[in-house]
Amino acid sequence: MIFMYAREKVTVNFSKPNVTFQGQGFESTIIVWNNSAKNTGTFYSATVDVFATGFVTNNISFKNASPAPKPGDRDGQAVAIRVSGSIDFIFGNGRSFYEKCILNSVATSDGINGAICAQGREYAADDTGFAFVNCRITGSGLILLGRAWRPYSRVVFAHTDMPGIIVPRVGATGTTRNEMRTTMFYGEYMCTGVGANMTGRVPYAKPLTEQQAQIYLDASYVDADGWLKPFNDSLIVN
Incomplete structure (x- = not known):
């Protein structure tokens, strides 16, 4: 190799x-x-x-x-x-699909000081959001699954293993207003592990039915049929 x-x-x-x-x-x-x-x-x-x-x-x-920054820096x-980080280490307003990824927290253990993602869907017409499927969350600290960065923030976790480092709620950034709670979409489907217990989640974090989750479960969520070819050695360019 x-x-x-x-x-x-x-x-x-x-x-x-x-x-x-x-x-x-x-x-x-x-x-x-x-x-x-x-x-x-x-x-x-x-x-x-x-x-x-x-x-x-x-x-x-x-x-x-x-x-790594020192405390207070x-x-x-x-x-x-890998994906590793502590605070909003996956962020932005893209439409992206993460399959079989390791989401590794490097947050310190002194309180809730981490979040996996901050999705920034700004308007209802934006066809964006993050889908995490068959992923595994690992690492340290106490972290949020996500923080709503913009009014129509959209994130789905499906078939993902969540350990006890997950705080049983979804957070919100300082830009979040009360009225945003009716427009944000945070869904979970068939996740496992101690952190997958949805008791204590905020009201806008919902368990999804199979029908609701279906559009997020494979690469068709990012229209992959139109551009993503099956991998083979012919794709390697020296």
Whole structure:
């Protein structure tokens, strides 16, 4: 097996649709950079920025090597994807599908100080949201499944293993107003583990029926039939 460790910032621009990054294993193919919010702002601190449609990655680790911020530091956040992080480490207003991913919290244990995602669906007409299917949540701390970032925030967890680090409620960012509670959509379907107990969830976090969950359960949620080809060796470009 070839080991590749590339230290660079990678950007896939809008003009490069349908790009696939194919690695040889998450432990042997690693792209690493060390930006933080202090240098570029949180949005541009990721090791790999993808702005194009139809992007696929498989068997690669994206690593942000920026040092963990000290307690009280400002602008120390850094974006990375296994997917590991502590506060809103998956965020934005995209429509994205996460299947068989490890969502690893590195939050500290002194209180509730982490959240997996902050989805930013701004308007009812926005066809965006996050779907997590057959994932496994691991790690440390006490964390929220998500924080509603915008009025129509939409997140679904299905068939996902949730340990006891999950706080039994969904949080909200400082932008959340009372009227947003009727427009946000947080759904859970057939999840397992201690953290999947929905007792204590906020009112807008709902258990989904099979029919309600169906549109989120596979890659058709991101219209994959139109652009995502089955993987085979012919997709590897040397």
